[in-house]
Amino acid sequence: MSLNEIATLDVFLVEPSHTQRIIITQHLQAAGIEAVTCVSTGGEMLKYLKQAKPDLIISSMYLPDMTGVDLIHEIRKDSESYDTAFILISSETNIKYLEPIRQAGAIAILPKPFSLQELDTALRASLDYLNPAKIDLAHFDVEDLHVLLVDDSEFSRKYIRRVLNNIGIEYIRCARDGKEALQLFQAHYFDLIVTDYNMPEMDGLQLVKAIRGDCQHISSVPILMVTSEQNQNRLAAIEKVGVSAILDKPFEPTAIKRLIVQLLS
Template structure:
């Protein structure tokens, strides 16, 4: 972890509990972060964003006036605040409540209580997101890569597109479901496909099966599945279908960079 870069991060902590604010702030200080501003509600955070643009927003799930889901959605809908890194710290384990956070492009979700190592890993992910390094692919010009990005969540598409842009990939075509993506694939050449799993019309697994089963197309194109799916049977079916790699949501930006380098080098 680059301590000099970590020390430059400006962090806003949204936490209604005074005790939790102290605990989390102490962990942040142990990581080398001292510019921490604490607020107790989502409304206070959104009001602050009108004049201040922090690098990272850390929030609990349940706030006095809204949830962490409401907060991250409000942030992502604001074009001036969209690119901020967002970290959720919560004891919530219900997938139904955590899934919208994952889809909205959270940098990480930490449990309560969390370890210092878990926080450091999340902060490194935030640094990778905020201060990226271009991917270095032997014999391949990253700017020329043609990527098809498939996800039904607009927030998730924009987040992944930002991460791809960060590693130097600029030529990205977006589709909102598998059916639309398949039509694009049949009409255009792509070097890489990055797709979600759970989508309407045609999901990611159906898309992969259609691509791998189309003898007239370049069925060997690498396919990276980015998903929050936890069902082991579903994950096994994905691997069996011929996906090149599977990445969890939320993911560390360096993970997608590493996988892209492996798939395309």
């Protein structure tokens, strides 16, 4: 993607600090963004969304009237602005506060301070999300692929479904937890399973175990786990039971395309 493509992004920055607004705007301009609209509160941003639809919203975590979590949830609840790309910039490291951002389909979570390389990667991921290209599989017609998507977060399901639709996958069945997913797996044929890890009823680890141990069905189906889980012992346990690949939340759309090509080619 060229600098010219990045320059076409219509960006809104939600940042209460005047100093931070200047710093982030300068970084955006250095990355190629020609114009940045700045607001100080989440309420101002939501008001703007009733009049116009930006390509990308970049927000701080802590705003005068709400948090970045509240803001992205309000954006995702609105059908008109649902598909807007969202990046969080925050010094927050507590998983309790970052997890809802990941689950709501943020393109990226950047630290304060962030590097130009980190910003460039996030901007390119936003472009790929907004202007997707279908994947090309050697032995499959991507439009005929049947995918089972498993995630207990409605926001996350919608976001991942949008990404899968963007790359040409049309047949997607969704499940809210591992138990529901296992029932669908046993009743239907799937070329690929995309699942979260932390879920009620039956988590991703238990789901992978059940699928790999099912002798009556095709247990070799590729399983891609998309998760924000950071515990290395848990991740190692997932790999041992036969997951095909693990992708972190938030993920770049190009990353899931690359993994699907690897898994199905």
